[in-house]
Amino acid sequence: MRFQIRRSINNIYTAFSLDDGHIYTCRIKGKVMKGRESEYSPAAVGDIAEGEPYSGNEALITRILDRKSAFQRWNTKRELNQTIAANQDISAIVVSPSSPPFRPRFLDRAIACSSGAEILIILNKSDQADDGVYDSLKLYSDIGFNVIHTSSVTGEGIEELKSIIKGKCTAFAGQSGVGKSTLVNALTGSRQRIGDVSEKYNRGRHTTNHSLYIESDGFSIIDTPGVRELEVPFEDLHLISEAFPELPAGRCLYDGCLHQGEEGCIVPELVEDGRISEDRYDSYLRILSALSERKPAYMRNRKSRG
Ligand SMILES: Nc1nc2c(ncn2[C@@H]2O[C@H](COP(=O)(O)OP(=O)(O)OP(=O)(O)O)[C@@H](O)[C@H]2O)c(=O)[nH]1
Ligand SMILES: [Mg+2]
Ligand SMILES: [Zn+2]
Numbered sequence: 001m002r003f004q005i006r007r008s009i010n011n012i013y014t015a016f017s018l019d020d021g022h023i024y025t026c027r028i029k030g031k032v033m034k035g036r037e038s039e040y041s042p043a044a045v046g047d048i049a050e051g052e053p054y055s056g057n058e059a060l061i062t063r064i065l066d067r068k069s070a071f072q073r074w075n076t077k078r079e080l081n082q083t084i085a086a087n088q089d090i091s092a093i094v095v096s097p098s099s100p101p102f103r104p105r106f107l108d109r110a111i112a113c114s115s116g117a118e119i120l121i122i123l124n125k126s127d128q129a130d131d132g133v134y135d136s137l138k139l140y141s142d143i144g145f146n147v148i149h150t151s152s153v154t155g156e157g158i159e160e161l162k163s164i165i166k167g168k169c170t171a172f173a174g175q176s177g178v179g180k181s182t183l184v185n186a187l188t189g190s191r192q193r194i195g196d197v198s199e200k201y202n203r204g205r206h207t208t209n210h211s212l213y214i215e216s217d218g219f220s221i222i223d224t225p226g227v228r229e230l231e232v233p234f235e236d237l238h239l240i241s242e243a244f245p246e247l248p249a250g251r252c253l254y255d256g257c258l259h260q261g262e263e264g265c266i267v268p269e270l271v272e273d274g275r276i277s278e279d280r281y282d283s284y285l286r287i288l289s290a291l292s293e294r295k296p297a298y299m300r301n302r303k304s305r306g
Helices: 106-111 132-143 159-166 178-189 238-244 267-272 278-292
Strands: 002-009 012-017 023-027 048-055 058-064 072-077 082-086 090-095 118-123 146-149 167-175 210-213 220-223
Touching: 002 023, 012 048, 012 058, 012 278, 023 048, 072 106, 082 167, 090 159, 106 238, 106 278, 118 132, 118 167, 132 146, 132 278, 146 159, 159 178, 167 178, 178 220, 238 278, 267 278
Parallel strands: 023 058, 090 118, 090 167, 118 146, 167 220
Antiparallel strands: 002 012, 002 048, 002 210, 012 023, 048 058, 072 082, 210 220
């Protein structure tokens, strides 16, 4: 039987059977699934799995099918990649203007945490936005990202957002307290718990504590837990440039140039001319250097091959 994972808490999964339409409580056979040693958790919300029911509402999962897309982060405690959402068509990165404050470096990392999905940048709480934040976000629409403004207070952008996500699966990700669950509730009429933003620290309180798949009328959504810090998952350094579409491909002297000051690299010149934003280039370099210093726990214990 094929299942779609809709909720995951402590390795107990709630999954929808794509064959009989029932909901099953699932466990995964064995502790670590083959080919998934490099991950914090073998399955994520949105994953398609194979398995067999052993009662009317329980099943054992034996295999996770390859993902077409994912939103992943680096779990700094366990030193492994952690998948927050899988198989979404759109990764919606939600930001807010002032509570919590807009952090461009965070947004750049969030974009790089998504792979295989379209990126949608949502400035939520537009009722609190000022010109500064609109200016900062203009950079992203100039680069070619889809940027929209929403507010659950004024209703701005909600209909536009509905038309963008129609017929698709959208994962909402971003800092805690930016209003992901509030948006999800406005879109689906569901009642996800929402929290306030701490006055003292001006950041969210991690109200949503696990990812959840919600099927709605003509679209589906994955609500994810907000984070305070977000690090890009361990991956091939060359993949990072996908999150920076303004970096030129194939125009530097050497193929596969990482634009880190190599001979014949044209990027420093483009930054100098203002054709590539200095801030975005700085984000890119910071991500590369964080990744090159990192080694996942499962790789470190391996014996070196001489
Ligand atoms: N002014 C204003 N406040 C909003 C808006 N959307 C959400 N909020 C408030 O922001 C706070 C946080 O909202 P949540 O929806 O819980 O935020 P979240 O992103 O789901 O947070 P986590 O689950 O912790 O990741 C709540 O107090 C909401 O009422 C908005 O458009 N404008
Ligand atoms: Mg939430
Ligand atoms: Zn280059």
